[in-house]
Every structure is written in structure tokens, then in C-alpha cells.
Amino acid sequence: GENVEQHPSTLSVQEGDSAVIKCTYSDSASNYFPWYKQELGKRPQLIIDIRSNVGEKKDQRIAVTLNKTAKHFSLHITETQPEDSAVYFCAATYTGRRALTFGSGTRLQVQP
Amino acid sequence: DTAVSQTPKYLVTQMGNDKSIKCEQNLGHDTMYWYKQDSKKFLKIMFSYNNKELIINETVPNRFSPKSPDKAHLNLHINSLELGDSAVYFCASSGTGGLDTQYFGPGTRLTVL
Numbered sequence: 001g002e003n004v005e006q007h008p009s010t011l012s013v014q015e016g017d018s019a020v021i022k023c024t025y026s027d028s029a030s031n032y033f034p035w036y037k038q039e040l041g042k043r044p045q046l047i048i049d050i051r052s053n054v055g056e057k058k059d060q061r062i063a064v065t066l067n068k069t070a071k072h073f074s075l076h077i078t079e080t081q082p083e084d085s086a087v088y089f090c091a092a093t094y095t096g097r098r099a100l101t102f103g104s105g106t107r108l109q110v111q112p
Numbered sequence: 113d114t115a116v117s118q119t120p121k122y123l124v125t126q127m128g129n130d131k132s133i134k135c136e137q138n139l140g141h142d143t144m145y146w147y148k149q150d151s152k153k154f155l156k157i158m159f160s161y162n163n164k165e166l167i168i169n170e171t172v173p174n175r176f177s178p179k180s181p182d183k184a185h186l187n188l189h190i191n192s193l194e195l196g197d198s199a200v201y202f203c204a205s206s207g208t209g210g211l212d213t214q215y216f217g218p219g220t221r222l223t224v225l
Contacts, residue, residue, distance in 0.1 A: 032211040043202065043216040044155065051211065087153060095211060098143055099157040099168050 002027040004092050006103025013080050014111050021106045023090035024072040030092040033066060033073045034100065038087045047088075048075070080110045115139050116217040118203050124223045125193055133188045133220045135203030143167075144186040145204040145214065146178060155202070161186055162208065190222075198224045 003026040013019050025033075034049035050057045050064045050073065057064050061080075066073040077084055087107050091100040116137045125131055137144065146158040160168040164180040175191045186203060203217040 034213070038153075043218050045216070046213050049213065089155060093211070097168075098160045098162060098206075099145065099170070100155075100214060101157070102155040105153045105155075 002030060002092055002094075002101040004090060004101050004103040006090050006106060008106060009104065010107045010109070012109045012111060015080060015082060017080055019075075019077045019080055019084070019108055019110075021075045021088055021090070021108075022072060023074070023092075023103050024070075025092040025101075026071070027092070027094065028068075028071065029094040030071075031095060032093050033064070034091050035064060035075050036089045036091065036102075038089065038105075040086075044089060077108075080108075082110050082112050084108060085110045116203060116205055116215050118201075118217040118220050120220060121218060122221050122223075124225065126225055127193055127195060129193050130189070130191045131193060131222070132190070133201055133203075133222075135186045135188070135217055137184055137203075137205040137215070137217075139205055139215060141205040141212075141215075142183060142208040143206050143212075144180065144183075145206075146186065146188050147202045147204060147216075149200040149202060149219070151199070158201075159186075159188075193222075193224045195224050198222055 006023045031052035036044035037047045038044045061078045063076045087105045090103040143162045145160045159178045161180045177189045180186045200219045204214045206212040206214040
């Protein structure tokens with residue numbers, strides 16, 4: 001089955017710096033890669049996703065890149081703010097599977 | 113106008129008891145899921161349903177029995193609760209096909225004493 005590895009497990013940055021979180025997946029059939037943000041005690045919420053027919057997608061300060069050959073994808077957050085502090089999860093799935101396989105999560109701390 | 117709702121939010125119970133968690137979505141989605149998040153924050157799929165039919169059962173003990181009375185509801189019944197069942201259980205829903213955004217419920221924190 002699919003396996004998703006995520007690094008780093010914790011990341012501390014200064015406000016205004018950039019943060020990068022990386023994930024690798026094992027199943028070459030995977031073609032949908034969402035990223036979720038989970039604040040303490042809250043539900044995971046989608047922040048951005050990418051499908052395998054594109055290599056990069058950007059939404060304001062957040063971008064995701066996908067390298068299908070290497071089977072890895074990354075989340076980039078620029079100009080970080082304290083409210084970006086949360087746990088971020090990458091995930092992967094393929095058409096018809098109807099379940100996400102999540103990475104182990106990255107706890108991002110943005111220091112004011 | 114809550115999209116995906118779950119009840120109860122907290123559940124504290126003794127080992128050996130039976131308990132249920134309810135989930136409802138008003139998004140008109142065809143697919144619903146149960147995920148388990150353990151104390152280390154790992155999120156893992158338990159079940160997925162499409163149009164009330166079980167699609168995925170990820171090696172979950174048969175003490176866990178999901179039931180979908182209609183497309184908008186997916187309940188989770190747990191028999192003979194064990195200490196290791198303590199976790200946060202999230203319900204989610206999405207459109208058909210699996211590549212649509214999954215919307216999560218607020219979670220149910222289950223504590224087994």
C-alpha cells in the first residue's frame with residue numbers, strides 16, 4: 001500500500017522567514033496530493049492541493065511543488081506569521097481509492 | 113450551517129463498554145470516512161463509504177462497526193472498548209472519486225479508562 005514520509009517532524013522559524021516541509025510517497029499511481037493544517041484541538045483543514053498534471057501551484061504565501069519522477073512533493077510557506085504555527089500534514093491518494101494516506105505531520109512554530 | 117458535524121465532542125468511558133459516535137454532513141457528498149488520530153498525531157484511515165456502501169476497511173478490529181443509514185450520515189459503533197482505542201476520531205466527507213477535497217468534522221476525543 002501507499003506510504004508517505006514527511007520531514008522534518010518539527011520546524012521552528014522566525015517570523016518573516018520561509019518554511020519548507022517535504023514529503024515522499026511510494027505508490028507511483030498516486031495522483032492527488034493535499035496539504036492540511038491542524039491547529040491545536042481543531043480539525044485538519046485543507047490549505048492547498050496539487051494534482052499530478054501540474055508541477056507547481058501557488059496560493060498567496062503558500063506553494064506546493066511536485067516531482068513525480070522522484071515521487072516527492074513539498075510545501076513552501078513564505079513570510080511566515082505567528083498564526084501559521086500549527087501541525088501540517090501532507091497526504092497522497094489515487095483515483096478511485098477514496099482514502100488519504102497521511103504523512104506523520106510537521107509541527108511548525110513561528111517565533112514572533 | 114456546519115458542513116460536517118460529529119457528536120459527541122468528548123467521550124470518556126470505562127474499558128469493556130460499548131459506545132457510538134455519530135457523523136452528519138450537509139454538503140451533498142457521496143463519500144464519507146472515519147479517520148483515527150492517535151496520541152502521536154498520526155492520522156490513519158479506518159473506513160470509507162460511498163453511497164452507503166463500505167469501500168475501505170483498513171484492518172480495523174471487528175469491534176468497530178460503521179453504519180451508514182443514508183448518504184449524509186456515517187456512524188461508528190465500538191464494542192468492548194480497550195485502552196488502545198483512546199484517540200481522536202474524525203469523520204470526513206468528499207465528492208465521488210477520491211480526488212475531491214475531504215472536509216473533516218470537529219473530531220471526537222475518546223478516552224478509555
